[in-house]
Amino acid sequence: MPFELKDIKQIRKRSGLTQGQLAKLAGVSQSLIAKIESNRIDPTYSKTQKIFEALENINKQNQTKAGSIIHRKIVSIAPNENVKKAIKIMKKHSISQMPVIENEKLVGLVSESIILDSLMNKKSDCVKDIMEDAPPVISAKTGINIITDLLRHFPIVVVADNGKLKGVIAKSDLLKQLY
Template identity: 45%
Template structure:
């Protein structure tokens, strides 16, 4: 993240640091911090870079880890399942979307919208048992590792309804907009 010299005081205060504490973290003097914040000095690039690196490391430490936000209880649909059983599963668990797995590999996403469209196409609801979820699902949502930043996930959620989280190729969680809003901005 890039900062301007004028933001140093605001960033320091946002991180609850005194001038002395920031100076120690950055390896500069407290008087330099005071002069920069008051606008009485035009610091060298190397000094400003040290200060910004110290502030940036604090910003990253304060960021919520996505494993704290993600929903670890994954209720998936299997590629071979029929539409009727997936609808029942979604109703039972009170969810509106499910990752679709082929074995343990995510291959798609089924949402209540996909299912509603299919129901509207079918004249006899009993036929839903003969339609496989692979014929209703949409493309697989984005997959990130558990080390991805929350900002990356937030950006993805602007375009996708869910983001899947993996560790060593194994699906370990998922994150929706509601998860972000409910756990990060409570």
């Protein structure tokens, strides 16, 4: 997140830090922080960078992690199942996409749009023939900023711990967390 000098006071207070605490984290003096916040000084580039780095580190520590927004019940389908079964599962669970899992390994993704495309183009009735590449797999410690970026490009992300699938995060899960 890019910071501006005029925002330091607001960001510091939102993070619950005193001027002294921010100064200590940034390796600068408390009086420098006070002067910057009151617009009485134009700090050097190196001092500004130290302050911004400290604020960024605090921001990362306070960030929501994947483990707190994960949807732990993984609704999935095997690659050798037929498309009709995939539709039935998706309708039953009110989902628009689901991972394709074989022997506890993520092998692909099937979604409403993929299924519609296969039906319109009379493609195969087997999930393995229409599925897309597997969605990204992330750690439960992954921050919300990275999750948001991934969900701009993928309908879901899968959360795993030591190679074992723990859950999924869809755009709707992220929206529930944010609003």
